[in-house]
Amino acid sequence: MSKLALVIDKPFEEQSKTAPHDSILPLVLDGVCFDINGHRLLDRISLTLCHGVRTVLLGPNGAGKSLLLRLCHGLLQPTTGRIQWSDNDSRRLHKKQAMVFQRPVLLRRSVAANVAYALAVKGVSNDRRRPMVARALEEVGLAQLARRPARVLSSGEQQRLALARAWALEPEVLFLDEPTANLDPGATRLIEETINAFHRQGTKIVLVTHDLGQARRHADEIVFLHRGRLVERSMAAAFFKRPRSDEAKAFLAGELLD
Amino acid sequence: MGALPGNREEQPLRIRHPAFRMDVMFTQSFGTAFELIATLDAQLFAIVGLSLQVSVIAVAVAAVIGLPLGAFVAVFDFRGRSAAIALLNTLMGLPPVVVGLIVYLMLSRAGPLGPFGLLFTPTAMVIAQSILVLPIIAALTRQTVADLYGEYTEQLQSLGVGPVRAIPTLLWDGRYSLLTAILAGFGRAIAEVGAVLIVGGNINHVTRVMTTTIALETSKGNLAIALGLGIILLALALAVNAGALFVQGVAQRVEGG
Numbered sequence: 001m002s003k004l005a006l007v008i009d010k011p012f013e014e015q016s017k018t019a020p021h022d023s024i025l026p027l028v029l030d031g032v033c034f035d036i037n038g039h040r041l042l043d044r045i046s047l048t049l050c051h052g053v054r055t056v057l058l059g060p061n062g063a064g065k066s067l068l069l070r071l072c073h074g075l076l077q078p079t080t081g082r083i084q085w086s087d088n089d090s091r092r093l094h095k096k097q098a099m100v101f102q103r104p105v106l107l108r109r110s111v112a113a114n115v116a117y118a119l120a121v122k123g124v125s126n127d128r129r130r131p132m133v134a135r136a137l138e139e140v141g142l143a144q145l146a147r148r149p150a151r152v153l154s155s156g157e158q159q160r161l162a163l164a165r166a167w168a169l170e171p172e173v174l175f176l177d178e179p180t181a182n183l184d185p186g187a188t189r190l191i192e193e194t195i196n197a198f199h200r201q202g203t204k205i206v207l208v209t210h211d212l213g214q215a216r217r218h219a220d221e222i223v224f225l226h227r228g229r230l231v232e233r234s235m236a237a238a239f240f241k242r243p244r245s246d247e248a249k250a251f252l253a254g255e256l257l258d
Numbered sequence: 259m260g261a262l263p264g265n266r267e268e269q270p271l272r273i274r275h276p277a278f279r280m281d282v283m284f285t286q287s288f289g290t291a292f293e294l295i296a297t298l299d300a301q302l303f304a305i306v307g308l309s310l311q312v313s314v315i316a317v318a319v320a321a322v323i324g325l326p327l328g329a330f331v332a333v334f335d336f337r338g339r340s341a342a343i344a345l346l347n348t349l350m351g352l353p354p355v356v357v358g359l360i361v362y363l364m365l366s367r368a369g370p371l372g373p374f375g376l377l378f379t380p381t382a383m384v385i386a387q388s389i390l391v392l393p394i395i396a397a398l399t400r401q402t403v404a405d406l407y408g409e410y411t412e413q414l415q416s417l418g419v420g421p422v423r424a425i426p427t428l429l430w431d432g433r434y435s436l437l438t439a440i441l442a443g444f445g446r447a448i449a450e451v452g453a454v455l456i457v458g459g460n461i462n463h464v465t466r467v468m469t470t471t472i473a474l475e476t477s478k479g480n481l482a483i484a485l486g487l488g489i490i491l492l493a494l495a496l497a498v499n500a501g502a503l504f505v506q507g508v509a510q511r512v513e514g515g
């Protein structure tokens with residue numbers, strides 16, 4: 001454990017100066033473990049996620065990146081350890097987070113109705129929804145398809161709709177679980193542009209990917225996971241220039257980690 | 259063949275007639291059946307109408323209860339849930355005569371609901387058919403909603419949708435599949451004879467429906483009328499199912515499944 005502790009530095013808390021006063025960040029994970037059937041899938045993860053920094057969770061398949069994301073978002077509960085936002089009101093916490101999954105889950109309704117549904121759940125009144133839906137669809141370039149049933153869209157368009165739904169919610173934190181894993185480069189570019197737009201709006205980005213190119217394009221800081229352990233956490237520039245752990249070196253060199 | 263014979267004594271039991279011949283009877287039956295349909299006999303109309311009325315209302319009642327009930331069992335994890343699912347699935351095969359008997363006992367003058375005087379009325383038939391159909395709709399709804407919930411659960415959780423709020427969402431999103439569940443219920447109701455015979459009594463002009471008429475006319479040897487009604491019954495079931503298939507097919511094309 002001591003060797004691991006050495007490569008995890010903590011200059012990141014300082015960067016949260018621009019956070020809004022009612023921010024739910026930082027998110028603190030303390031010794032988080034997650035077991036399934038006695039198998040330890042995440043092992044003693046301690047980590048602080050701060051405002052304004054785009055965090056990329058990087059690592060080979062099966063490293064536990066998606067699991068960690070789900071734990072942060074509250075979809076799963078840790079077996080042991082603590083996950084603590086700076087706000088304790090669970091309803092407010094829900095309203096300030098959004099997540100985009102690898103495979104978008106869309107309701108069997110129109111494109112616009114999918115966005116409107118999320119707003120209705122959040123408690124936005126009927127007459128205020130319409131302009132918000134329109135703006136969100138405009139943002140991802142789906143305004144023309146508003147009345148189309150969501151399920152007939154191409155997979156790239158479906159993912160953009162998932163992003164539009166998140167956009168309408170105006171989250172403070174956006175979790176993205178390999179949002180472009182199944183998409184071609186053109187569709188990927190559109191998704192990444194929207195992710196950048198979220199960042200410009202001041203939304204905290206937490207992105208899971210195993211795509212190095214995507215990590216380079218979007219990371220301010222890298223959290224590198226391997227076999228359920230947090231191996232290295234660095235600023236992105238430093239990580240790509242000179243990774244400190246052997247696992248990260250091997251991963252960056254394109255070697256197959258197991 | 260102007261009207262359905264209402265009086266048992268007038269009709270000889272042809273089936274016991276010494277000169278009874280199978281081939282002649284079938285030819286005659288089909289002829290009469292189509293004649294009945296073609297001339298749109300008034301009494302036949304009344305019988306088909308009552309059949310539809312009773313079954314449609316029964317299915318509506320069963321759907322209003324069964325859809326949320328099935329969704330509830332699918333979404334909530336409560337103690338005894340597996341038992342509830344097993345029970346629902348078993349009740350899908352409830353014997354109609356048993357349901358008829360139980361409803362009969364409830365509604366008969368000495369029974370707990372006796373004072374309402376519902377026995378041998380169309381209402382009694384609706385009650386019996388609702389009970390028969392409810393488990394079918396609830397069990398099929400549970401299956402549909404459980405599958406859908408499996409797909410939606412993380413997304414709904416992420417949006418902050420609790421199980422209570424999820425129920426109407428899932429019922430609406432499963433609407434085309436749930437149509438099949440409702441149709442299965444309708445098929446059961448319209449074709450069922452045991453329960454409506456016991457609680458309705460097959461009273462002419464009051465509680466006589468297609469299936470009870472078929473049973474009666476067959477026993478009287480009026481095979482032509484019985485067969486005519488049988489053909490209408492089949493045609494109705496076919497039309498309803500074809501309509502549902504069409505709706506689902508269109509929905510799948512338009513909505514992308």
